[in-house]
Structures are given as C-alpha cells and as structure tokens.
Amino acid sequence: MSIQKPRTLSGFLELLPEKQALFDAMVERLRSVYARYGFSSLDTPLLEASEVLLAKGGGETEKQIYRFTKGDTDLALRFDLTVPLAKYVALHQNELVFPFRRCQIGKVYRGERAQRGRFREFYQADIDVIGDGKLDILNDAEMPAIIYHAFTELGLDRFVIRVNNRKLLNGFYAMIGQEEKAGAIMRLADKAEKIGLETVGLALREDLGLAPAAAEEILSFMSIRGENGQVLARLGEYRGRDETFDQGLEELEAVCRHLAAFGVPESHFQVDLSIARGLDYYTGTVYETRLLDYPEIGSPCSGGRYDNLAEYYTEKQLPGVGISIGLTRLFYVLQEQGMLNPAYLAAPAEVLVLPMTQDLAPAVALATGLRQAGVRTQLYFEGKKFKQKMAYADRLHVPFAAILGEDEIAQGKVALKNMETGEQVLVTPDQAAAAVEAALAPRRGARPIRER
C-alpha cells in the first residue's frame, strides 16, 4: 500500500494533548464567565449560503473567504461570528426575547497569507447584547466588567481595557470643521501608537491636507491623558460646542460611572482618545485591550456599540454592543512566551492504575471506585514489565500512580505513588481517593495562564 505523507494545513493550529488541555481550559473559563453574566450560548453552522453570508458585500475580508459550490449551492465558511448572529437574530426575531444576550465561542475561517502566529482557522469568543429598537448605554458599561473578569479568570492581570466613543470623536472633528474627513482622521489616529503622534501630525497636514491649526487641535485632543476622571474633566471643557460630541461624552461618562460597582479596578480601565477601531462599523462606545507585557499582540479583545446589527436581513432596527476575543492568536502568543501555567492539571488522568497481577478484576474495581469518587482515572491494561509501566506513568505526567500487586490485593490496599515527590503510601481505595483529592484540590483552581 502506498503511504500518503500526513500533514496539517498551514495556518491551522493542531495542538498536542497537554497544550490542548490548556486551550480547552481557556474556552471553559470564558464560557463560565459569559454564563455568569447571563448570556445564552449559540452554536450556528460553520457553513452558510454565500448570498446570505456575503449580503453586506465588499469589505477587506471578501477575498479571504472560503467559498465554493456543492451541487448547485453556493456556500461559504463563516469568517466571523457577527454576520451569523445577524442572520440568526433576523431569522428568529419572533422567537427571541430582546434584549437578547448571546455568547458564541467557535471557529472562523480566513484564507489570509500564512505567516507565523497568523491563523486561517481560529477561535473567536464573542458576546453581544442586541436590543429591539433601543438599547440602554448601561449595556456598554457592563462590557468592561465582563472583559475584566474573563481575562482575570484566564490568569491574566497585567492588562488594561481601553475605551473611547466614536460620537465623541465625530463630534470633535465636526467642532473643528473636519466632519467630512472624520473617517480618514480616525484611521490615522488608530495608528498613532505604532507610528507616533508626530507622524500622525505630518500625515494630517500632508496626506489629508489639514491646516496646521486643525492638525494641532487634533494632536492636542489625542494627547489628553491621565486618570479617567481627569480625562473626562478635560473633555468637559469642549462641551456645548457640538451636539454629537456632547452625546458621546455623556455616553462615555455613563460607561465610566459604575466601574467600581461592576468590580473593575481603575488600574485596568482607561479612557483613551486615540483608539477608534477605524475600519469597523461601530457607532458609539469602542473597546480595545492591551496586554502590558505584550503590546505586540495588538488588542486580544475588541468591540463596540453598533446602531443596527442586521440591516441586510431585516427592516427591524437592532442596535447592539459586543466584544470579541481572538482566542487562538492569544493562546498562541502566550504559549510562545512560556506563560502556560505548569501547575494546571493538563495530564489526561489524575491517577493511573497499574495492575501487577494476571487477574485484572481488582484493578478494574479500584478504577471504577476512583471514578465514582470523581477522580479522573486511567487503567493500564498492557502486559508490560513494571519498569515500562512506570515509564508510561512518567511520560503521561499523571500526578499519581496506583500500583496493585498480589500483596496489596491480599491486604485490600493499594500502593499510591505521588509521581512528583516520589512518595509512596499503602492505603485503602477510599483513602487513595481522598488522598488524591486532598493533594490536587489546591491545583484544581489553577488558571491556564500564569504571569511572571
């Protein structure tokens, strides 16, 4: 038989078991945080009819889309979770209750040029709140709390959530007579961190043709920094000159007002006038996040407020606010940086039962008892030598081996070996379950990420 060389497509992450366990732990923890905030989990198809998925048309992602025909159906793999949400909400609008809060953690597909750390198949972990006609600004205020708790639950602490408001920006540009160039200015402002304020100023004057005074005003506005209260106070000085600006400022103040009550420390939240999410469809609040030690990741969690989710599918006005975590890339960078938590129990089992006798009945009964006690237990069946059995336990990185020979069976006991300390005790099966529980309990809360 001819052998086909096995390979995994480039740009598709495929993890070894222990890494996968850590990735799964991140997914589980995000799910549990999202659930704690009252979001319904959805699981829409990976494939959609192309005319539905691409109803909006154009866009930078269109050429990256995996699109094909099967029979006479034109199909496409989803490239984000927002368009399928729009379709879902429009399709099921009469069966859903608004505000509708949904979370979805799933794979999306973009045929980008393959490069290190860029993926063609990757997970997004999204939440959105969709209103029917109206949606209170306090929904925007809750998002930073969810981001804060989600990141904390993963094990991250050195991060900051940055918030701005597009109305505030648009209003400001209108105030200085640059309404028409607002989009172009925002896209430039978005790059400020990368290229520096000076280069932004140059581009404002030379590429966008702004008068030096206007460019100066923009730079000075973008430079407003400090504690959130200070920034809001400085912004208050512009009040009364433009209605849109005033509305944006009011929204931003509302988003900041309840931070403490939501449990978000000041240290992890920053009003930042330089962020704009230039290419996105946001219309009010915008969010970005930054890992303080890894700014090069960009923003692992971003989002914002939009006026109308599903305008391509329904006449109904559906405003919303949401965030999305780019989970695959985040995981990839963190593991590259050695930030996966070695204390996390990533082995496939907590106890490996090693029978040393011909008759396996006692070992089977022991494993069944441990499992009933909630211990993740693997039973080793292969007729290998003692040394090979122990080597297997070692390579599997199980924290405990339960060795069951003639002597142990005769005494109704088991030799429980702590594979990390080497310590071995002779105990009853019940004691073994309790000992494992006691030893592992402190590690069960271990978060998948550990910052140094």
Add this chain to the structure above:
Amino acid sequence: MSIQKPRTLSGFLELLPEKQALFDAMVERLRSVYARYGFSSLDTPLLEASEVLLAKGGGETEKQIYRFTKGDTDLALRFDLTVPLAKYVALHQNELVFPFRRCQIGKVYRGERAQRGRFREFYQADIDVIGDGKLDILNDAEMPAIIYHAFTELGLDRFVIRVNNRKLLNGFYAMIGQEEKAGAIMRLADKAEKIGLETVGLALREDLGLAPAAAEEILSFMSIRGENGQVLARLGEYRGRDETFDQGLEELEAVCRHLAAFGVPESHFQVDLSIARGLDYYTGTVYETRLLDYPEIGSPCSGGRYDNLAEYYTEKQLPGVGISIGLTRLFYVLQEQGMLNPAYLAAPAEVLVLPMTQDLAPAVALATGLRQAGVRTQLYFEGKKFKQKMAYADRLHVPFAAILGEDEIAQGKVALKNMETGEQVLVTPDQAAAAVEAALAPRRGARPIRER
C-alpha cells in the same frame, strides 16, 4: 438598502437558546465522562488537504464530501473524526505516548440528501484507544463501561449495549466453508433486525447461493439468544473447530468477564450475534447500542476494534478500539419525542436583577455580588415600565427576579421573587444569593434527558 432574506442551510441544525443549552449540557456531560476515563481531548482542524483526508479513497462517503479548492490547495471538510485521528497519530507519533487515549467532540460534514432528521453538519463524540503494535483486549472491555456511564449521565436508562466479535463471525463462516462469502453474509446479517430472519435465509440461499444446510446453520447461529452466560456457553460448543473462531470467542469472553467490576449492569449489556457493523473496518469486537423505546433511531453509539488505524499514513502498526456517538441525530430525535428534561436550568440566567430606580448603582452592586457568589445573573438596564420588566423575566424563564426599588435600597434589601411559585421575600443581598442557591441546588444535577 435591499434586504437579503435570512436562512439557514437545509440539513444544518440551528437551535433556539433554551434548546441549545440542553444540547450543550449533553456535550459537557459526555466530555466529563470521557475525562473521568482518562482520555485526552483533541481539536483537529475542520479542513484538511484532500489528498490527506481521502488517502484511503473510494468508500460510500466520497461523493458526500465537501471538497473544493482555495488558491491552488485542494481542501475537504472532515466527514468523520477517525480519519483526522489517523492523520494526527501518524503525524505526531513520536510525541505521543501509547496507548494513546483521545476523545474528540466536533462537527463533521456529509452532503447527504436532505431529509427530516438527517443532517449535513452534525456532531460526533468519539473516543479511541490506540496502541503501538499491540493493544490489550481489556481496552475493548472498558468501552461498554464508558458507553453505559455516558448514556446514564445524559439521563438515559432504557438502552442496551450490544456486543459481538468479527473474528467469531469470520471463524464461524470458515467453519461451515463460507469463508469467501463472509463479508456478504455479515452485511445481510446486519439487516436481520429490519428484514427478519426468514428473509435473511431466503437471501442467503438465493442471492448468495448457499446450500440450504449452510443457510440453516447460519440462521441457527444467529438465533442463539439468551443471557450472556448462556450465549457464551452455547458458543463454547463450537470451540476447537476453527482457530479464528476460538480467538474471537476468547476475546468476547474477556470483554464480558469484568462487566460487573466496571459497573455495567447485565441488563444493559447483551452479547448479540446478529450485529456485525458490515461496512466498517472493524476486525474484532463490535459495539452497537439500542434505545429500547426508540429502535428506529438505529444505533446512536457504535464502534469496535480495528487492526491498523493509520495504514495510509505510516508503516507503524497502530491497532485501536473506539466508539462514536452521533450526537446531533440523537438530540434531534430525543427532543422530537419530548424527552428534554424540563427541570434542566436552560434559562440564560438564574436571577434577573430588575432596577426600579433612576440610579442604577445599587442594582449593579447587587448583580456583582450575586455573580461573585457564583449565581448566573443578568442585569436589566432598559428604562421600561414595571409590567414590561416582569414580562421580560417571564419570557426569559428565569427562575428568580430580584426587584430593587427605593424602599428596598433604603433598607439594604432586595425583593426576591420566585418566578415559578410567585412567592416574594424581602431579604439582604447575601440572603438572596443563599436562597437562590438553596432553591436551585436540587436542579443543578438535572440531566438533559428525562425518560418517561
């Protein structure tokens, strides 16, 4: 703007939030059972290179495969989880520890003719144990225990796991001189339940051209029924006439020997000589399951032993044994039959906080406290009338509403309303968290399926 009518592709299951919660619960429970038996969870790509995925070629599924090109790459969506496992094990053979135990719960794609209850995108929930060169028969014996605990954990009780052995069958056919027709006979035998033994007899004689005596022997063999001990005893009478048969019988006995120690009741396990998994690549033990009240579902969980997992990708001999649950179809049929458990907490939140004041700070603080106490809490922000707020709570099916007006705030309390009984109590936030916990604790163990 022109409106694109939203739709979901036919053959693609898309659930409303409460149904999705029950589906997710099934997935979670399967994950937790698989983990308790020491399986590593994998998550391989949905897309593979076609020459890799279709290395085996041919097969009944080939024309159902979603295959297309992107740029100059020929791609295909996976149609099961076994071929990707074979690729994975071959590719990572030097990094894995054997026996390698993996579970994977994921979507697969088959472009079948669409019909009610048949899906083109569906979940499989697989486990497999892969040995390096050899794999002990006790691994086969553990599978029924996993099936039993998985089904029980879902809430099913009226099912039976049926087991047979292909060596036993092949050996028997050889014994009566029908070795060459073994495959065709097995495929016929597989249908016995549907078409009846008499029709099988007719087909054996007329379609396969067997002598009446041979056909009679086969029918008589297939009719061996009774308790497992009795069946094995009857089979023992054939011993010594064919080596393969004897080996198959020995394996079958080994699979049955430790059932009790594995915690599987006799009532849920049956040696059944009529099952053969005719079209599959199994070489020893084969498994099927049957829901006693819904035989029309077919076998929601099937599997078996195979000699060589990855022969298309590597020279290494990798025997294995595994099972697969067709989760989407199982869920679909159970919900059609009204078997989803109404006691399961499928609402997006356990408590809905309803602020009745302008200032939302106390409501935010209450929700934050409840969440910290582990209660899934949604905060209602919209400025609607009391009646509309209560109607929202009703439609969401949340078990509790926490109403916070001027009076409650002044007293440092909250009006906690049990939405099912209508009972309302005035309590402190801490008492509210405790009351919710106490009321919902009995329901937290609720299984997603309830048999009547």
